[in-house]
Amino acid sequence: MEQIIGYIQAGTLQPGDHLPAERKLADFYQVNRSTVVHALDELVSLGWVIRMQGSGTLINEGNWGRSTMPRVDWRSFFTQDSSRKDPYAEKLQQLLPDPTAVDFYSGELPLSLIPDFRFPSYTWEELLLEERKQGALGYQPLQQVICERIKREQKIEVSSEQVLITSGAQQAMFLLLQVMLQSGDSVAIEDPSFLYSLPIFASAGIKLYGVELDNQGMRIDKLEQLILTKKIKLIIINPTFQNPTGTTMSEKRRLELIALSQKYQIPIVEDEVFSELNFQIVPASLKELAPHQVIHLGSLSKIFGSSIKIGWIIADQDLIQRLSEAKQMMDFSISVFPQVIAYTALKDPQFEAHQKKLVQTLRERATDFEEQAKCIAADWEISTICGGMYVYLKWKHQKLTRKDWDVFIKQKVLIAPSFLFSSDTMAMRINYTRMDQQNQQLFFERLQKISTELRRK
Numbered sequence: 001m002e003q004i005i006g007y008i009q010a011g012t013l014q015p016g017d018h019l020p021a022e023r024k025l026a027d028f029y030q031v032n033r034s035t036v037v038h039a040l041d042e043l044v045s046l047g048w049v050i051r052m053q054g055s056g057t058l059i060n061e062g063n064w065g066r067s068t069m070p071r072v073d074w075r076s077f078f079t080q081d082s083s084r085k086d087p088y089a090e091k092l093q094q095l096l097p098d099p100t101a102v103d104f105y106s107g108e109l110p111l112s113l114i115p116d117f118r119f120p121s122y123t124w125e126e127l128l129l130e131e132r133k134q135g136a137l138g139y140q141p142l143q144q145v146i147c148e149r150i151k152r153e154q155k156i157e158v159s160s161e162q163v164l165i166t167s168g169a170q171q172a173m174f175l176l177l178q179v180m181l182q183s184g185d186s187v188a189i190e191d192p193s194f195l196y197s198l199p200i201f202a203s204a205g206i207k208l209y210g211v212e213l214d215n216q217g218m219r220i221d222k223l224e225q226l227i228l229t230k231k232i233k234l235i236i237i238n239p240t241f242q243n244p245t246g247t248t249m250s251e252k253r254r255l256e257l258i259a260l261s262q263k264y265q266i267p268i269v270e271d272e273v274f275s276e277l278n279f280q281i282v283p284a285s286l287k288e289l290a291p292h293q294v295i296h297l298g299s300l301s302k303i304f305g306s307s308i309k310i311g312w313i314i315a316d317q318d319l320i321q322r323l324s325e326a327k328q329m330m331d332f333s334i335s336v337f338p339q340v341i342a343y344t345a346l347k348d349p350q351f352e353a354h355q356k357k358l359v360q361t362l363r364e365r366a367t368d369f370e371e372q373a374k375c376i377a378a379d380w381e382i383s384t385i386c387g388g389m390y391v392y393l394k395w396k397h398q399k400l401t402r403k404d405w406d407v408f409i410k411q412k413v414l415i416a417p418s419f420l421f422s423s424d425t426m427a428m429r430i431n432y433t434r435m436d437q438q439n440q441q442l443f444f445e446r447l448q449k450i451s452t453e454l455r456r457k
């Protein structure tokens with residue numbers, strides 16, 4: 001199909017030209033005749049060729065009805081429901097509105113902690129004027145403010161031409177897959193990782209391989225083994241307060257990772273959506289350590305909630321240019337509205353104070369959790385919380401199966417079991433930021449009951 005489209009585009013095949021008979025094509029490509037029929041059917045449905053009774057297959061006369069390749073409908077992959085296909089995740093989803101359930105599963109801050117801003121009212125005309133500041137890479141004032149923040153928070157010096165605004169970090173990742181990889185390519189991620197069950201990889205035909213983590217982050221020796229056995233084209237990593245384990249990669253590991261990626265010439269995508277929710281100083285970002293080797297992703301979802309859907313990619317200018325072209329081709333354009341809202345919130349004089357207060361509250365919630373969690377320490381190994389949103393609890397006793405986790409559903413304690421992130425069935429992710437005085441007590445009471453039941457199994 002690609003070759004025929006290529007010949008038409010290059011003019012080698014002209015409108016009205018006949019394609020060879022199916023049998024001849026099958027001989028030529030050394031494929032089964034039914035494969036040829038299938039490819040021609042696709043070309044007909046895409047409008048490149050037409051079938052005429054009695055005169056075979058001809059090149060279509062014009063552009064009407066033509067499209068290039070059958071593309072997946074990406075929008076369906078970002079809808080709330082389609083990204084939660086696992087039956088357990090579906091059950092969780094159904095329980096979310098239940099007021100008697102306690103939700104430590106959702107991946108965002110509770111509403112009470114999301115900074116509240118008053119937005120200035122815009123007239124229609126003023127908004128249209130703002131629209132003029134929208135370039136191919138996004139709303140320019142927002143790009144600018146992201147550059148300033150990145151420089152201040154992460155010591156990364158970038159210009160606006162290196163920042164592409166996207167509709168969230170997930171869309172950023174999808175764009176990168178489309179531009180940098182081909183169907184059948186392999187990508188290394190952490191094991192466990194929230195990327196494990198995202199449909200964007202499967203839909204693009206990308207194979208995911210997991211690399212074991214320890215308390216310093218991804219094991220570089222294991223990564224090298226993987227690179228040597230599978231043809232890894234890209235490494236995607238969430239180095240700071242990793243989702244789901246909360247682990248932060250040490251500086252030593254970061255340097256080793258960069259050295260490895262340079263040795264094998266494999267680019268790294270650094271997903272840094274949690275780095276601002278830090279109670280302690282975090283190691284330098286990978287982008288700071290190796291500006292040209294690393295593509296940096298950020299998002300506002302973890303501060304403002306996922307409905308804002310604003311994210312960004314920071315990379316070298318030529319890659320940003322390609323990504324921007326792909327974005328336009330796929331009609332990924334983002335309206336100026338959420339961008340103006342994001343800009344206003346980030347520029348609000350109260351923003352820094354809100355942010356400080358938020359981090360302080362998270363620190364208190366983390367300390368409180370760790371203190372209360374002593375009552376379950378005989379059954380669960382608990383990760384240390386240094387920032388971010390998640391704490392990871394590992395069951396200390398017998399092997400658990402997927403089915404054992406139904407007891408959480410029965411008790412209406414909503415958590416994310418590790419099988420949503422890996423093939424492992426022994427641990428769970430808890431969003432501790434959602435724990436206030438009220439639901440914390442409920443959580444530990446119910447968890448103690450659950451643990452007793454699990455021990456009996």
Ligand SMILES: Cc1ncc(COP(=O)(O)O)c(C=O)c1O
Binds near residue numbers: 107171299301310
């Ligand atoms: C580590 C990580 N990266 C990216 C995303 C997606 O972010 P966005 O909502 O901006 O698409 C999430 C959301 O859960 C996440 O946990």
